[in-house]
Amino acid sequence: GAVVSQHPSWVICKSGTSVKIECRSLDFQATTMFWYRQFPKQSLMLMATSNEGSKATYEQGVEKDKFLINHASLTLSTLTVTSAHPEDSSFYICSARVSGQEVSGNTIYFGEGSWLTVV
Amino acid sequence: DQQVKQNSPSLSVQEGRISILNCDYTNSMFDYFLWYKKYPAEGPTFLISISSIKDKNEDGRFTVFLNKSAKHLSLHIVPSQPGDSAVYFCGYNQGGKLIFGQGTELSVKP
Secondary structure, three states, rough: OOOOEOOEEEEEEEOOOOOEEEEOOOOOOOOEEEEEEOOOOOOEEEEEEEEOOOOOOOOOOOOOOOOEEEEEEEEEEEEEEEOOOHHHHHEEEEEEEEOOOOOOOOOOEEEEOEEEEOO | OOEEEOOOOOEEEOOOOOOEEEEEEOOOOOEEEEEEEEEOOOOOOEEEEEEEOOOOOEEEEEEEEOOOOOOOOOOOOOOHHHHHEEEEEEEEEOOOOEEOOOOOOEEEOO
16 A cells, blocks of 8 residues: 655654654655644544645644644655644654545555654 | 544453444534544554445445434444454544544453
């Protein structure tokens, strides 16, 4: 199946610094990518929809100035957590939708996730 | 407002028995539902889906049932295996993006 890769898998950063997480579709083009976060024992919460060549669309309650999303190519979206705080510590997961395809289990693929710990 | 709800946060089943995971929804306009399986520290993987025009879809040990009058769907796993232990999310397509329920953690004991 299609592969979506996230990097880094684990990152620890100091409070107040910024950290960037990359999401790459390795063998397909993805006009649209999605960013989720998951706190322990909780659901996958959609944060934003990343659109290639345009601004991301953020879900209600998600601070766009804190979670910067860039989708500069058809295979790469980045999430930058700016001025990170301990409460930003979470598991961040991206997914990518195959370009030109409707949403289905066979057209959306998830990355492995990235653990962020802010100390 | 959560339009898809998984009211059971956890479920424990003996190996070989049936696992039934439930999902309730409020919006009848959904085209289809999808079930994903997630292991700790990994991304979700697609399991099975069902179109709103069907009431059942089967794939090996996994069967999803849709009861439109009750706005309820369920995922049946039979026989359950220890490797099925994971968190299961039901999800739906909302304007091109996947929205998930709260998840149910399944534990299959040997």
